[in-house]
Amino acid sequence: RSLSQQKSFETLTTVFDPAFCFDYIxxxxxxxxxxxxxxRFEAEELK
Known part of the structure; x- marks a missing residue:
């Protein structure tokens, strides 16, 4: 990875928290x- 990609990834991991998505999910x-x-379907039919 280039330096800019590494820095971008570090920024993403420090800023983005997956917990922010839980309500939407x-x-x-x-x-x-x-x-x-x-x-309308039974659970078995949805597998």
Missing amino acids: RSGVEAIIEDEVTS
């Missing part, structure tokens, strides 16, 4: 679970 998963089409 949870909302998306809940929307899929509560979806009208998905709720």
Whole structure:
């Protein structure tokens, strides 16, 4: 990696925290679970 790539990666790892995404991920998963089409199937059929 070049120096600029290394510095960019270091900045990303110090600034970005995956915990910031958890609310969005949870909302998306809940929307899929509560979806009208998905709720018509049994869990076994969705595998």
